[in-house]
């Protein structure tokens with residue numbers, strides 16, 4: 001009788017512990033946007049765009065002369081704002097031809113952010129106002145990240161841009 005009672009308490013304590021810990025441990029991806037908005041852009045950020053912040057955020061800029069400086073991937077909010085309202089800046093050399101090009105344009109094919117991630121957009125990129133910003137001038141950011149985005153991510157990025165880049 002006594003032994004069975006002790007086992008019962010042990011199970012109850014163990015289950016209580018399990019119930020508390022996973023919730024506390026899965027918050028690390030939240031960054032500065034605790035709670036989030038559940039917006040359309042959030043999955044794109046958590047899936048791949050957050051990897052860009054190792055270089056494209058204010059604290060990281062000093063070490064890269066000639067890096068693209070409009071983009072700020074510090075948080076999902078700054079990423080959304082700089083992508084959807086900004087044009088490329090700070091680029092030097094060959095890449096300077098892309099300064100002034102919209103990061104998210106009116107379509108997937110005319111968005112510089114798609115051209116640095118999707119080889120098909122990259123190959124055909126053509127902005128009449130910035131003729132020098134072509135496949136030779138645009139770098140491949142998947143190499144900088146270290147791994148390519150999934151096909152599902154690129155499709156979701158296309159759908160998001162074609163929907164008007166909603167927050």
Ligand code: HEC
Nearest residue numbers: 052055064066067068095098112113116138139141144145
């Ligand atoms: C290791 C640092 C690094 C990472 C990570 C990185 N970038 Fe870049 N990015 C650069 C540098 C440096 C440039 C300037 C061009 C160059 O030197 O290749 C640049 C340029 C760009 C440009 C301008 C392209 C042009 O026409 O020159 C865009 C857009 C861009 N990055 C987006 C991104 C996105 C989106 C990600 C994440 C998926 C990302 N970058 C990840 C360093 C990085």
